Amino acid sequence: CAVVGVSLFATSGDARAVLPVRDPVKVEQVSERTGLEPGREVRLGVRLVHAPGWHSYWRNPGDSGLPTELQLESPGGWTARPFEWPTPSRYAVGPLANHGYEGETLLPFRLRVPADWTDAEATIVARVTYLACKEVCIPGEARVSLRLPNLDAPLASRHASVFERLDAIAARPDPGLQLRAYLDARALT
Numbered sequence: 391c392a393v394v395g396v397s398l399f400a401t402s403g404d405a406r407a408v409l410p411v412r413d414p415v416k417v418e419q420v421s422e423r424t425g426l427e428p429g430r431e432v433r434l435g436v437r438l439v440h441a442p443g444w445h446s447y448w449r450n451p452g453d454s455g456l457p458t459e460l461q462l463e464s465p466g467g468w469t470a471r472p473f474e475w476p477t478p479s480r481y482a483v484g485p486l487a488n489h490g491y492e493g494e495t496l497l498p499f500r501l502r503v504p505a506d507w508t509d510a511e512a513t514i515v516a517r518v519t520y521l522a523c524k525e526v527c528i529p530g531e532a533r534v535s536l537r538l539p540n541l542d543a544p545l546a547s548r549h550a551s552v553f554e555r556l557d558a559i560a561a562r563p564d565p566g567l568q569l570r571a572y573l574d575a576r577a578l579t
Contacts, residue, residue, distance in 0.1 A: 414440065415444065422498075422549065424538075432544075434536065440522065511540060518534065
């Protein structure tokens with residue numbers, strides 16, 4: 391993938407500016423619940439909405455690309471787990487194979503709220519970096535925030551169904567699956 395910038399080229403004596411595509415990915419931070427409960431984990435997510443034909447990358451982008459990354463600016467003592475990556479799509483670019491997402495996707499993660507948190511609300515700020523590609527690639531960055539109240543019993547948010555859909559299609563190990571391996575002097579079978 392080539393990184394897009396502003397360039398000039400000549401055609402029939404004319405010079406034209408090729409401007410970068412604006413906003414191929416819209417980024418939003420969402421919550422599965424309507425608030426935060428001290429001493430509990432809450433599942434948050436980075437919602438990515440790609441412009442038609444554009445995609446971003448999975449944790450293992452494949453032969454080219456860069457994974458989407460998250461840096462949280464959460465209050466002190468709060469801990470976030472890594473993304474719970476949904477199953478990606480495969481993109482072939484010539485002989486290269488890449489893995490990522492197009493359309494709308496959610497990259498969920500869990501945030502642990504300290505048991506001694508007593509504020510009325512918290513603002514969770516996330517810096518999201520990604521590489522968006524179509525015929526060219528554009529590095530992107532978004533700083534998104536989400537304000538959530540301190541609640542004893544938070545309810546499902548308007549985004550809860552997106553988290554539920556991801557859970558329903560998540561790869562689950564087959565409890566009946568058994569693997570056997572044999573090692574002899576020449577081979578592992």
